[in-house]
Amino acid sequence: MTIGKMTWYVMLMGLLLIITLAMIPSTDQAFIVVALVTPIMGGVTTAVELLLKRQLWPGISLLCAIILIIATVAINLFMKGHQ
């Protein structure tokens, strides 16, 4: 299996979900969240694929980037909650 096959399926599911949510009224915020989270899910899948293919350093580098994004968003949310 080549790298990117699982990522392709994750991205496709995300895109289909985005288009579906765009058609349903009152799902505006869900639409935005899914649109923003899909590339992150794609990135996680790619990192897993790289690690499974024993491409250790690229996989770890990509995972670090994703962990950094999630941690920053979580800390920002936490700080906003305390303001």
Added chain:
Amino acid sequence: MPPDIWYAVEIGAIAFFAGAFGAMVGIGGGLFLVPALISFFGVGTAEARGASLVAVCVTSIAGSLVYLRKDLVDFFRASYLQLPTSVGALLGAFMGGALDETVVRLLFACFLLYVTFRLWIPEQQEFQQTSRSLSWKAAILACLAGGIISSLLGVGGGIIFVPVLVLLFNLTPQRAAATSTYLIGLTAAASGLIYQQMGHMNPKIVIPCVLGILMGAMIGARTAPKVPAVLLRRTFSVVTFLSALILLDKVIRSYWTGA
């Protein structure tokens, strides 16, 4: 039709043209969308950038689907460059939240003038000007700067990532464009999430922008091969130049009125 729907249709139409133009010259629609939203709809720069970032995410997903199928994405390089790019995107998002609207408009106008210059020179000559002497350090710094610019201005950043990938890694322009398309999705998602937490996402602007730019990009990508590339690049360099002038005019007016 209710006014809300008309407003959405108008924004969708502008986003459609921005997506089509962007796909034709291969620079993404954000560059045209953000100035259009600010100039013609009076949308605040933060909301315009937020909407553009979501649109960048969705076009990146759609583009990546095509490129992944053709096996054109270089995951090895993309994975290494994703870290500095994400750091830049997060920094840019916080800077974007802290900077004054006028300063952001001025920065956007300067970036548009840079793009005007890049579009005016022929594509092959563009990559011949610098010898292939870029180091890893230079690439990481360029990606960091690309992430900041992308996040701060609400654009994809492909105009920075593609030359870096071509010049450093000797990737073909097509493979570099595919890798950049994959790279900008996660970058835009990182800054988009911060913008959302800051309350800069207005669904009434975001949804028509996303749908318009997506349809425009699909049609633009099909139309582009039928039009001479030089003519396209020259035409759009005029558009980006005019957009820069409109933004500069807004900056000067707000400076004089003190608004």
